[in-house]
Amino acid sequence: MFYLSGFRNHHSTEALSGVLPIGQNSPQRCPFGLYAEQISGSSFTAGQGHNLRSWLYRIRPSVAHRADGKRVEVTNWVSQADDSNTCIAFDPLRWCPLADAAGHWVQSVRTLTIAGGATSQTGMSASIATLHPEQQPVFQNHDAEMLVMPISAAMTLRTEFGILEVEVGHLAVVPRSVFVEFIGDQTTQLYLLENYGIPFELPHRGVIGANGLANERDFEYPVANYIKQPKDTWVMEKREGEFRGFTLDHSPFDVVGWHGNHAPYRYDLRRFNTLGSISYDHPDPSIFTVLSSPSQRAGVANVDVVVFGNRWLVADNTFRPPWYHRNVMSEFMGLIYGVYDAKPNGFLPGGASLHNAGVSHGPDYEAYFKASTSALAPSKLEGTLAFMFETSAPQRMTTFAANTPERQKDYVECWKAILPANLPDSHRD
8 A cells, every 4th residue: 555655744645636726725616526624733823843734625524524422431441630530650560461352442442541631631541452353433532642553463544534554563643633443354452542742743863863763754644545435434532531422424534635744644663763872881761762742841751652672782891671760751661572671571462561750660680680690792682562651740540450450469579589789798988
């Protein structure tokens, strides 16, 4: 399938030649009698480089994609960090992969951690969902842009902008309020991130320079693809953590052409250009950042998406896994496949962990012992893909996450075998 290349490029695509008007966005009558509609991802007056919008040329304007709806109960998808459905997370936390959930994917979402919320438009939530190969609802998330990563099988996203094929090892981002349908030929679990804050952008490379990390050309956008024939469509929408549904007698995927810089996209995490030390010491994990949602405070992210894939370890006289640390940021981690070098036991593909702001964490004893005693020849980590959602806000654990049998209540035991340093019996002041 053909894709448009380049992060936040101004893309133009038409499924029917002559759809896009020439020289203007909103002519008195659009070609073929289509309707012009703008979708904004930022305020109209956002600065150059941060102004996000696309023009869509569709069979019906999206005001026609509405109907009388009714509230729908979705039990475990949490969108507000409050005392009614979450609790404070003091300790390091870890979960085994969750069992597949029944129903369509929206019903299956089980939120594990959340910071901030949909109403405040800050923070994030991290969830696990199950996608079955059956009819799924068309979904609009007015609360957040969604980032999804399939764990065991590929999936397809049909959006009003076009189609994205998302393999295991890919991430896909769907902007706020965009119509999307999740499609799967096989059952798969998904990691699902809701970013309630500023839309994702590429991190500033600073002294790294123009190249490296996630390169702009590797982000791919869909080409226009539309459904014309009548088709009964079940639509669900989410706003401030509430859900409702309604039925249309047509498909909302009716965009025949579009142009702009605001659209869904995908990225192959295996293309990340990992940078690291070639002399000594393990670099800060910020060097692994793929996408960043900035906050109002300079240098502090609302959410960073960080990836740990295949890479060489070559540093001299250096403890090569991550060091023991406490951060001002909160870290939610997941594993798509393979083994994470700092957690060889108990951290499984499809599982998750949370190390909250200020919570001590680092390699388990086995990883520490191996890394501190092995020969320091160059070595390569292969067949591994882990990620981290890092946020400046403390994350709360949901009621579901606290009580699910997949929670590893003995997680902290992985550090119990660590021995104290062997100091002499006496010392001099």
